[in-house]
Structures are given as structure tokens and as C-alpha cells.
Amino acid sequence: MSTWIDFAIYVTLIVLLFVLLPRHGRQFTLPMVADRNPEWLARNRDVVARLERSRWFLNACYVWAAVSVVVLLGVQLDLIAQPFGSEAPKWEVLKDVNSTFFILGLLGWGVCSLLWLRWLGTHVPPAEARSATLKPRLVGDYIALPWRIAVEALTVLNLGVWVAVGAFGSAGGAKFWGGVALLAGMSVFFAVYAYGVPRRRPGYLDRVFGETYRRSEIRIAYFMRVWPVVAGAIAMTELTTGADLDRLAQLVVVSFVCVLALMILRLRPVAPASGANPGYGTFVPR
Amino acid sequence: MEITVITSSPEPVYEQIVRQIQDRVASGELKPGTALPTVRQLAGDLQLNRNTVARAYKQLEDRGVILTAGRKGTFVRDNASREVERIKSSRAERSVRQLVAALLGDGLSRTEIETLFNDALRVAPPKGIVP
Numbered sequence: 314m315s316t317w318i319d320f321a322i323y324v325t326l327i328v329l330l331f332v333l334l335p336r337h338g339r340q341f342t343l344p345m346v347a348d349r350n351p352e353w354l355a356r357n358r359d360v361v362a363r364l365e366r367s368r369w370f371l372n373a374c375y376v377w378a379a380v381s382v383v384v385l386l387g388v389q390l391d392l393i394a395q396p397f398g399s400e401a402p403k404w405e406v407l408k409d410v411n412s413t414f415f416i417l418g419l420l421g422w423g424v425c426s427l428l429w430l431r432w433l434g435t436h437v438p439p440a441e442a443r444s445a446t447l448k449p450r451l452v453g454d455y456i457a458l459p460w461r462i463a464v465e466a467l468t469v470l471n472l473g474v475w476v477a478v479g480a481f482g483s484a485g486g487a488k489f490w491g492g493v494a495l496l497a498g499m500s501v502f503f504a505v506y507a508y509g510v511p512r513r514r515p516g517y518l519d520r521v522f523g524e525t526y527r528r529s530e531i532r533i534a535y536f537m538r539v540w541p542v543v544a545g546a547i548a549m550t551e552l553t554t555g556a557d558l559d560r561l562a563q564l565v566v567v568s569f570v571c572v573l574a575l576m577i578l579r580l581r582p583v584a585p586a587s588g589a590n591p592g593y594g595t596f597v598p599r
Numbered sequence: 600m601e602i603t604v605i606t607s608s609p610e611p612v613y614e615q616i617v618r619q620i621q622d623r624v625a626s627g628e629l630k631p632g633t634a635l636p637t638v639r640q641l642a643g644d645l646q647l648n649r650n651t652v653a654r655a656y657k658q659l660e661d662r663g664v665i666l667t668a669g670r671k672g673t674f675v676r677d678n679a680s681r682e683v684e685r686i687k688s689s690r691a692e693r694s695v696r697q698l699v700a701a702l703l704g705d706g707l708s709r710t711e712i713e714t715l716f717n718d719a720l721r722v723a724p725p726k727g728i729v730p
Contacts, residue, residue, distance in 0.1 A: 441607040445644030447600045447620070447629070449636045449672065514643030 316403045319564060320389045323411040324382055326567050329574040331378035331418055335371050337578055344521045349433055350440045360436075370425055377421070381414040408563050433517075450511045455531040464538050468500050471545040484552055492548060499541040507534035522580050529576055536576075540569065600628060604645055612647060616655035624664055624675060625683045635665060635673040662686055 342364050347354050354361060387393035388406050401409075452461065475493045478484050510531045519526050547562045602619040604612050623629040635641075638656060642649040656673060659665045663682040667673045676682070702712050 439646065442603055442605050443645045443647075444601045444603045445636070445641055447602060447623070447635060447641075449634050450640060512640070 314404075314560075316389060316407060319404050319407045319560070320385060322564055322567050322571070323385055323407060326411070326415065326571050326574075327378050327381045327385075329571055329578070330415070331374045331381070333578060334574060335374040339371060341518075341521050345517045346433065346437055348517050348520045349437045352440070353437050373421070373425075374418075377414070377418050381411070381418070384410055384414070404560050408560070411567070450527070452507075452511050452531065455511065455528045456535055460535065464535050467542045468504070468538060471542045472497055472500060474549065475545060478549070478552070496541050496545050496548075499544070500538070503534065503538040503541065507531065507538055510534050525580060529580060533573055533576055536573070543569075602645075604647070612645075613651050613655040613658070616641075616652065617658050620655075620659060621662075621664060621683045621686065624679045625687070627680070629675050629679075631675050631677045631679055633675045635675065637672065 343354070343361060346360075346364070384393065385407060388403070388410055472493075475496060479489055479493060510527065515527075522529075543565065544562070547558050547565070550556060551558050600623065602616060602623075604615045606612060608615065610618075620629065620635075629635075635656075636644070638649055638652045641647075642652040645652070656665065656667065660667060663676060664679045664686075665673055666676045699712060702715075703709075707715075
């Protein structure tokens, strides 16, 4: 398989995460402030103008994306010396370079998000009028029962096969059971996450995107619950056939993240159904 | 179906919740057997302390408007609208009695009070509109 395929997948990930998502997210800055306190925003038009002018985060993301792509291209064209050991194959170097830029970029993004939320909490007082639905939130309202049953069955089947192979098959040992524990831990973690999404307290994004946001989040949570199953299947194939699927697994992971990013890109802001936050609609992008 | 609370209102927040749920029961928007959100969900959505919502639910339960069935959740009771009407009637009766007593105390005659009530009813706005 050509390393250009790896390169293309990694560049797609970078463009999605550090170009399209920040561009998409920019339009929600003012709705987030308006959601917290529309009267405050209406009184502070200078802040609106400053927030609309500010492009430093967007520009930083673009620079990060450009640097990431240039370094990946340098590795792909053999213009840059292999930074992670000269013996490593090119696909592995591309993988390591991409992972480094991806993790550092996400950390930077996380820090900026925390700073933004801190700014909101410090400068914008909460609104006095607050609304809530009188309809209980249940998982069944967001994801159909057959899908939930399918995810539960796949999870149980995945863990069952691993335990059965360990107990009755030739595989075993600390490394094997460590892997099983990791799969079980991932399954439990994502199950707890999926359980908590309908119950968690609504935030800015719920109100900016409306019910679509929680629905997407629950779908993403259930989608993520399939991940240990995919990882388990790949590892089981390696174990039983002796094939080396590291590269394939990495590309599947990155493609998985790309799909999640595309799901987020489909979200659009909405004005709330009630007039709980008067003036909110003014800041919803047309 | 939403409720709105105003934290700066002189009416306590838990009473705003009680009143709005009662109004929806009385208007038929909340039908008997309808499930209500958990205390945790409603408190989270309204950014309130859970005790505030729990107090509102307790009051509604004591008044026979809602029923908490353990882990199954909280539901509107079968005869909730009748209970709400009874609560409203009793509250109205109490208010009128207090007002009449106060007016008699101020020295007004029964005829004068009756005339005042009739005048007030004649200029009262249609149901549901509070000036």
C-alpha cells in the first residue's frame, strides 16, 4: 500500500481539525455569549465588535495546520530526515509525525477553550431568566432500541470471545490479559460516557445547537462504543493469523476521528423555541 | 413544553416552579400519567440547586398534583387537575376572605364592598391576562 494513502488520510484529519472545525466554531462565539446573558451582550456592543474582529485563534489553527502538512509532505518526499529513528518504515514515521502534531494541536485547542470559558464565566454574569423543558430526557428518545441492542451485543460478544480465547485457547499470559483488561476498560468507559450524555447538565452548546447537539453527542458516544469492538477484532485477527495490522489499525483510528469531525461539522446553531433569552436570536448566524 | 424561572423575582424560585407546573396541569398541557423530568435534570437545566427543585416537587406531591414512584420517575397524578382546581379555589377563597376582613376593618359597609367587587369584575381583563 502506497504511503500516499497514509499521507492523504493524515492531511484530511489535519484539514478537518485545524481548518474546517475552527472556521465552523467561530460562528458560535457570539451565540455562546448571548446564551449566557443576552442583555449583557446587547449592552456591550464594543465587546461584540472586538469578538467579531478577533482572528488570532483561527490564524493559529491555520498556521498549525500548514506546519503539520508541510512536515508530513517533507517526510513523504524524503526531504526531512526521519525524526523517529532511521530504521522505521515511512508509514510509521508519517504516523508518529501526525500523532505528535495531532496531540499537541488538541492540547493547544483545549487550553484555548478553557481560557474562553473562563473569560465567559468571569466577564459575563448569568442571565436572570432561565428555561427548562418539562420533558424527561431518555436515551430512547435519541437512539433507537435496535441500535442500542446491537451495540450491547457487540460489546458482550467482543469481550466474551477474548475471555473464551484466554480461558480455552492457546493464548494467555500477562500481556494477553492486560490487553483484555484494556478492552474491558475501554468498553466500560465508553458505556459510562454514553449513559451519562442524556443525563448531563446542558451547557452552552446544547442551547446554541438545540436538541441536535445532544442527539449527535449520544450518537457519537454509541459510535465510540463500537471502537473497542473494532480494536478487539483487529487485535484478534493479529493474534490468530499472525498478520501485522498496526498500520491498518492506525489508519482506521484516524478515519474514525475524521468521521466524528464530520458529524460535528454538520451541526448548525438554532434559536431556542421559547423566548427565555430575549435577544438570543439576534446572534444566531443566518 | 418549557418553564421559565426568574431568579431576581420576589416570588421564590421553588414557588415559580410549583405555580407553572400547576398551571400546566390545570390547562391540560400536562395530562395525568405524564412523566416529569428528574430533580437532577430540572435543577441542571435551570442552573439551580437540587434542593430548590426537590422542594418544589415535594410541595406538588404533598398537594396531590404529582406522584414520585421511586426509580420509575415522577408523574402527574390521575386526579391532579381536580387537586389544582381545589388548591386554586381554596387559595382564592382565603384571599377574598382576607380582603373582605381588611375592608370591613377599614370601616366599609357590606354594600360598599359588594359594589367594589362588582366594579372590579366589570373592568377585569379576560381570563389569563394579568395587568
